[in-house]
Amino acid sequence: xxxxxxxxxxxNATHYMLSEEESKHAIRVxxxxxxxxxxxxxxxxxxxxxxxxxxxxxxxxxxxTEVKEEYGKRNHYLNIAVAPTKNIERLEWFLEKATEIGIDxxxxxxxxxxxxxxxxxxxxxxxxxxxxxxxxxxxxxQLNAMQPLSKLLxxxxxxxxxxxxxxxxxxxxxxxxxxxxxxxxxILIGPEGDFTEKEIADALHNGFKPITLGDSRLRTETAAxxxxxxxxxxxR
Amino acid sequence: xxxxxxxxxxxNATHYMLSEEESKHAIRVxxxxxxxxxxxxxxxxxxxxxxxxxxxxxxxxxxxTEVKEEYGKRNHYLNIAVAPTKNIERLEWFLEKATEIGIDxxxxxxxxxxxxxxxxxxxxxxxxxxxxxxxxxxxxxQLNAMQPLSKLLxxxxxxxxxxxxxxxxxxxxxxxxxxxxxxxxxILIGPEGDFTEKEIADALHNGFKPITLGDSRLRTETAAxxxxxxxxxxxR
Numbered sequence: 500x501x502x503x504x505x506x507x508x509x510x511n512a513t514h515y516m517l518s519e520e521e522s523k524h525a526i527r528v529x530x531x532x533x534x535x536x537x538x539x540x541x542x543x544x545x546x547x548x549x550x551x552x553x554x555x556x557x558x559x560x561x562x563x564t565e566v567k568e569e570y571g572k573r574n575h576y577l578n579i580a581v582a583p584t585k586n587i588e589r590l591e592w593f594l595e596k597a598t599e600i601g602i603d604x605x606x607x608x609x610x611x612x613x614x615x616x617x618x619x620x621x622x623x624x625x626x627x628x629x630x631x632x633x634x635x636x637x638x639x640x641q642l643n644a645m646q647p648l649s650k651l652l653x654x655x656x657x658x659x660x661x662x663x664x665x666x667x668x669x670x671x672x673x674x675x676x677x678x679x680x681x682x683x684x685x686i687l688i689g690p691e692g693d694f695t696e697k698e699i700a701d702a703l704h705n706g707f708k709p710i711t712l713g714d715s716r717l718r719t720e721t722a723a724x725x726x727x728x729x730x731x732x733x734x735r
Numbered sequence: 736x737x738x739x740x741x742x743x744x745x746x747n748a749t750h751y752m753l754s755e756e757e758s759k760h761a762i763r764v765x766x767x768x769x770x771x772x773x774x775x776x777x778x779x780x781x782x783x784x785x786x787x788x789x790x791x792x793x794x795x796x797x798x799x800t801e802v803k804e805e806y807g808k809r810n811h812y813l814n815i816a817v818a819p820t821k822n823i824e825r826l827e828w829f830l831e832k833a834t835e836i837g838i839d840x841x842x843x844x845x846x847x848x849x850x851x852x853x854x855x856x857x858x859x860x861x862x863x864x865x866x867x868x869x870x871x872x873x874x875x876x877q878l879n880a881m882q883p884l885s886k887l888l889x890x891x892x893x894x895x896x897x898x899x900x901x902x903x904x905x906x907x908x909x910x911x912x913x914x915x916x917x918x919x920x921x922i923l924i925g926p927e928g929d930f931t932e933k934e935i936a937d938a939l940h941n942g943f944k945p946i947t948l949g950d951s952r953l954r955t956e957t958a959a960x961x962x963x964x965x966x967x968x969x970x971r
Contacts, residue, residue, distance in 0.1 A: 634952045715836060725836065
């Protein structure tokens with residue numbers, strides 16, 4: 500069944516009209532007919548089944564036939580803060596894979612050694628939406644625009660805070676040994692070239708615990724995905 | 736330090752001559768000079784440090800100054816058999832990431848629902864080599880050319896055999912609950928559209944255990960990477 504992302508649907512809606520763009524896609528591209536059924540996700544846990552009442556190519560009218568709330572609700576909360584990669588496709592790949600595996604929030608950070616100074620959130624968000632639909636998620640991960648690392652470090656976060664870096668450090672422990680299950684966590688992943696010593700010191704000063712993600716030398720986006728994988732796996 | 740992949744180096748070599756292509760890269764592109772040091776990996780666990788004796792742009796001569804054997808040797812053996820994706824870039828991503836995270840062998844399989852009928856092993860192997868160098872691995876994963884699933888199913892394999900599929904099945908258990916640590920395993924990942932019922936039945940008949948990789952609906956290459964993550968994580 501075809502799936503549409505409809506963030507503006509009201510929780511108790513009995514009917515819904517697809518946007519002009521989605522209507523065109525449904526009727527002109529997918530050639531859906533009256534009485535065909537489609538699925539909707541609202542990005543906030545609502546998973547709807549709907550029947551096409553009026554197959555209008557600009558204003559497709561739907562009758563909601565079934566609603567599931569908190570569909571696929573996760574038992575923990577994960578925010579990964581990552582420095583966008585020089586090659587933006589690597590970040591895009593991470594966003595798609597993290598959405599499939601399970602993530603709540605992605606925060607883009609600007610670090611001292613970041614080679615990329617800007618990232619287009621709107622385009623990146625579309626990649627997340629596409630992965631949401633493809634993997635049948637009812638929750639849409641939140642993507643936060645790029646901010647300086649210092650700002651993120653000093654912001655309040657209700658949960659565990661970790662920094663994954665590659666500098667030698669006796670005090671680094673595995674994420675698995677530290678993670679409180681079913682809790683909330685924020686994990687920092689540095690840019691190509693890693694965090695600077697000062698950035699790490701600032702993070703520790705702000706209550707971030709240093710962690711390692713295993714012995715392999717991982718690219719930025721692989722480290723971010725490894726963290727995502729570990730948190731989801733441990734919370735199963 | 737720059738790293739080169741030199742599969743033909745003899746284990747006890749005191750000297751080594753870079754190939755014409757690698758010599759050109761070292762001298763013309765990287766502009767290395769006599770007495771500069773580089774690193775070599777042989778793909779079989781040998782990790783060498785070498786000094787440039789003659790910076791010849793076609794025949795760069797090296798003196799081996801240090802050898803580490805069984806560098807980063809893994810405590811288990813993992814073979815993932817995967818159907819190449821329609822979009823070959825998705826398979827390429829998997830090969831790069833699996834090499835970074837840790838894998839010994841990748842077997843390309845042709846399934847009934849495979850949309851892609853061929854895959855150029857030489858090109859794919861170059862992607863693995865590039866990831867080997869980037870992530871400082873001394874072992875080069877082996878890539879096996881595409882073969883029909885039936886052939887792989889009936890071939891001997893000394894270790895645990897699993898099939899990850901998406902059909903409902905009461906008997907599916909998590910990989911984590913079944914995996915014998917520090918052992919050898921072969922995991923089958925199906926094409927977009929999954930294995931057919933007959934393929935699954937044939938696999939079970941040949942001693943493969945059905946497993947699940949969690950509750951998320953994953954793309955082919957994400958499922959393959961999830962399996963790779965799990966096996967490496969559990970064997971840490």
